[in-house]
Structure formats: structure tokens, C-alpha cells
Amino acid sequence: MAERDFTIGQLAGRTGCKVQTIRYYEQIGLMPKPPRTEGNQRRYGARHLERLAFIRHSRELGFPLDAIRELLDLADDPTRSCEAADRIARRQLHQVESRLARLQALRRELKRMIVQCHGGGIADCRVIEVLADHGQCLHEDHAVPGDASRAAASP
Amino acid sequence: MAERDFTIGQLAGRTGCKVQTIRYYEQIGLMPKPPRTEGNQRRYGARHLERLAFIRHSRELGFPLDAIRELLDLADDPTRSCEAADRIARRQLHQVESRLARLQALRRELKRMIVQCHGGGIADCRVIEVLADHGQCLHEDHAVPGDASRAAASP
DNA sequence: CCTTGAACCTATAGCCGCTGTAGGTTCTAT
């Protein structure tokens, strides 16, 4: 192997991924199996670095691993149309926007709840009261039918 | 048992929880073990209904189960101060606001990426390019140090 | 009284995307 190959630890350092995470990506087939040294240790090259950076950045933007897999397939095949990648990105944008809307509704309710609470005993705690009775909320917005508020993972 | 007791299915219907979820809450000690019929089926009363509604609503507002446990303990003991409940609510608000900030950054980047993409081949796809190179992003905002974008669960 | 079928029961596995642990091996620097 060329002398500018990396160990898994160096790859982790350069991309900001954890070592375990890289092995995990290999396990689920997102990263290709790299060559090994005689002592069975992984050695990575520039291509691996690029690919992992791509994955990492996509994760930071909240793309799920499945979508990243699709995007990598697209990136690997220059004959394919840009449209597919565009569609995936739009889908992700849409997700992010739903989550934003939901979180904004949550913030409104939480603020309202907290503002109304003026200390004292639990017996007249607005926080507890409001939680006990959804009817006291302004909107139904936070009664979520199928979660739209989760977002990106923490790489 | 009084004739206005509910089966688990009826409780689920009235709160919008799933039957499995109710059993799960019992298993983790969030809901008390209800009495059983001779045939070993659970029977719930008004108190259970209230408690489950409280849990459900808190989940809708994104509180994690641990926080809900604390809130329930507080609600159960009227001698305790409102302050503790207030603190939990503020903590949750803070969480929601961090997630909002992160999602807003994600939205910005995704939009920018999509707008710049004008169709054509993958070879000059902006989506793919930007994903491959974080340097092309406006901000570092989405390079998250410890995830702040997750939100409520999907009840 | 008997049958059907819906609703219940327990136990267990799976989802996502990692993260951590245990227990071992290999590499590098002194």
C-alpha cells in the first residue's frame, strides 16, 4: 500500500467520524471493504476519504443512510441524471420543513405554558395543568399523526 | 370493578395511544399495574385515563419519558414546589429551540443546494458536489457537535 | 349450549444510527 494510506484512526480524525462508526458503515455496506495489512488492519486511501466525507456531510444535513446510499450510487455513475439526486434533496428539504413546523408549534405551547406559571405550589402549577389537559393548548399542531419532528443524527 | 372501567383497547381509543404502547408504559413503570379480571385482562379506571392522557400530551410536546416520570412524580405530590416542574419545562423549551436552530441551518443549506441545481447530468450536479465538499456550504452550523435536532417521538 | 371472531395475553425481535464494552492482537517507540 502506498505510504499515504491511512489507518482507520487517521481516517476518523480527518473526517470527524468515530472509528466505530466507520466500521459500522463498512458493515452495512455504505463504505467498501478496504485492503488490510498483514496484521489484518484496515488501510484507507484518498477514495475512501472522499466517500466518508460525503457520507458524513450528508448525515450532517440530516439525510438518512438509505438516502445517502442512493446518492452515492448516483455519484458513482456519471451517466445518470441529476434529477434523481435533486429529488432526494427535495424530499429531505420537505422532511426538514415538516419538522420545523412541528417544533415551532411545540415551542409556542411550551412558552405559553412557562409564561403562565408564576411559581408557588404544584397544586396550581400551570405546567402540570396544561400537560394534564390538552384542551388548554392553543393548537392541535403538536398532536402529531406520524412523527415529523425528528431530524439529523449526531455523528 | 365498577362498570365504567375500561379495557386496554378502550383506554387506547380514548387517549390515542396504541395498546402496545400502554403495555410498554406499564412495563417501564410509567403507568401503574392495573387490576385484572378473572381472565387476566387489564381493567382501567378514570385515574389511569388521566395519567395516560398526561403522558401522551407530554410526549406530544416532546418531553422524553424520563422527564415525564419526574413530572408525574411532581404532579402526584401537591406539597412540592412548582419550580421543579417549571425547570423541566424550560429545559424542554431549550431543547426545542436548539433543534429549531439546527433545522433552520439545514433548511438553508438544502435550499441553496437545490436552487443551484439546474438539471443535466450527475457530472455537474450541485447536490452531489456540495455533499462531497462541506467547504461549499455557507456555514458550519450543521456540523453538529452533539445532536440538537431530534425532537418529539411519534405516539 | 356452542361456535365464531374480535380483542385480549405474554414474550421476543426489530427499527435507526450509532456508541460502548469486553477481551484479544498488532504496531510503534523507547
Add this chain to the structure above:
DNA sequence: ATAGAACCTACAGCGGCTATAGGTTCAAGG
């Protein structure tokens, strides 16, 4: 030669459910 850092595999656990398998109980209709 040896210490200790970095590597290896395998597997368990996080949160918060959800789904499945394989069985039991209940209520209504004949």
C-alpha cells in the same frame, strides 16, 4: 524486550415504540 497506544471482532444497549407469533378470553349470534 517491553510498554502502551491503536487496532481487531463480537455483541449489547440507547429511546420509544411497533410488529409478530402463538396462545387465551370474552361477547354476540345461532
